Amino acid sequence: MVQTSDRPVPTPSPETQPFWDGCYRGLLLLQECTQCHTLRHPPSPICPTCLSSESTWTPASGKGTVYTYSVVHHAFRRVWEPLVPYVLAVIELAEGPHILSNVVDVAPEAVQVGMPVAVTFQPISETISLPLFRPIGI
Numbered sequence: 026m027v028q029t030s031d032r033p034v035p036t037p038s039p040e041t042q043p044f045w046d047g048c049y050r051g052l053l054l055l056q057e058c059t060q061c062h063t064l065r066h067p068p069s070p071i072c073p074t075c076l077s078s079e080s081t082w083t084p085a086s087g088k089g090t091v092y093t094y095s096v097v098h099h100a101f102r103r104v105w106e107p108l109v110p111y112v113l114a115v116i117e118l119a120e121g122p123h124i125l126s127n128v129v130d131v132a133p134e135a136v137q138v139g140m141p142v143a144v145t146f147q148p149i150s151e152t153i154s155l156p157l158f159r160p161i162g163i
């Protein structure tokens with residue numbers, strides 16, 4: 026695998042492979058329970074609402090809001106040094122599920138809870154693109 030970034034590259038599991046395949050194609054996919062239609066993230070084998078093991082994948086809008094965040098100022102590993110300070114955030118997707126990501130393309134001090142954001146994909150290897158979020162409407 027050729028890495029295009031120094032960032033650690035996620036290793037997809039059988040459960041998460043469709044999610045990462047979607048990110049690579051520019052789609053933010055959510056798992057949808059085929060029994061009760063609950064959308065969930067991160068991918069899991071069992072629906073947390075009805076315990077069904079049957080699911081499918083549904084494209085999300087890619088839009089959401091900052092639910093909570095932290096500005097990381099200290100790089101605990103050398104690989105993160107070029108990135109600090111960066112914003113680690115929980116994004117509440119418009120469809121409901123939360124996703125842990127980064128808010129990019131904005132000064133960390135400008136990030137606020139409730140800020141509208143949209144997904145953007147950053148390729149970091151031949152097969153992996155990270156879903157990151159940038160502000161919209163500001």
Ligand code: ZN
Nearest residue numbers: 058061072075
């Ligand atoms: Zn369900």
